Amino acid sequence: MATKTSVKLAPVVAVLNMKGGVGKTTVSAHVMRVLYLSLMKKTLLIDFDPQFNLTQTVVPQNQYEKLKQANQTILTVMEPAPQTSLFSVTASNAPPPKVADVSIVMKRTHGGAAELRLVPGDFGLVKYSLIDDAKALAPIRARFKQFVAQAQNEMDLVCIDCNPSSSFMTVCGLEVATHVLVPVRPDRFSVLGLELLDKFISGLPTLVKKPRLLVLLNGIPRSKYDPTVENILRSHPEFGSKTLSNPLYHSSILAANPSYTGFATDKPVANRHRVSANVGAVAAELGKELGLVP
């Protein structure tokens, strides 16, 4: 694995909204894919949602099955020998795997100065929502924290695609995050999800240092756009200054497509350049907010 470009600890971005369907996976996959390349950063994506949509978006099914057989998924980060049972965990003080051992290279520049890696997701994560024993989950949480701390030393940026709930995994993600990137669609549901998330973060007692909130308007139509939600958001006393100026515009290229597995901006289609330019503008602004560029 190539060495990182900075000696600073990498920022950790949790992509999260308390409402589903707001584009968390779109942001985690496609914005980060452009960010890694345009800013030349070593970027680690962690699929931390039991639905593992991020993994299904960019990894072909046959490759995923091999990775799963080799225990090369997020579950190995959480537990040393993942149990097949949905109701038990393996408690151990063993250190987490190395980033290079559990992640796969999705993209890499010539010479390897920058790369985009993915820790594939796993449905098995769902068991942490079913187990109601904080003591049993404590070593799991500690191991995840250790893994992310290690990634912060080796990478320039860590991005965690979280699941939209107030579960054990959400808390784990928030505890390691330096920033929370909240995609918000211009509808009442996702904007209320932002408020719920903000309340959740501010009330979470285990969060010693609150992560910085960044809001990204996602799925903005290029025509017939009703800006009511955007106007509420941008003029809001708490969220206005946290809302990125560049929105992510709606594009069918960014939407999940059953016949295409991979990053949207790599799709050999006609409108790719327009979408890439928009995603690039978002990535550049995000990079500045995260302190990745001066």
Next chain:
Amino acid sequence: MKDHVAQLALAIASLGLKNGELRDLLQLLRRIPVEDLSKRIASLHQSSLAWSVDSKTTDTQIDHLNRPSRDATVGQRVERLLKIEAKLPTAVASAKLTEMLVQSGLIAASDVPPLSRKALRLWVDRVVQKVPAKEVLRCATVLRNEFVHSPGADWTIGTRSE
């Protein structure tokens, strides 16, 4: 068929041909046997596919990611908020936005670029070089909301203290 003509026109537009060159191209297309053209198109599809397979992991081209966006600039968006929606004259819009930016501590009054006689959007684009774009949009939206009394959303977001 109508769509095909539009798509062909789009492809030809990217060549930037003059009228004479366009005429020559159309005559050339008439002379080429359909089978030949079909083979050439198939070959292009093949090489495009090969490129996408090669580039699966190694990024070979980054130029398309760094193209400037053709989406509306911050200046255009602010102009829409203040001039079209709030119906403010340029000088008033500029003065009110300046006042708000200065009061918010985002810029010193002496650092605000002069309005000049150019469009508001061009002035805003110069302001954005000194103040984060998201803050300019925030202030412009707050101003816009003062002047436009739209019904708003049924469900809206409160503040943490509420």
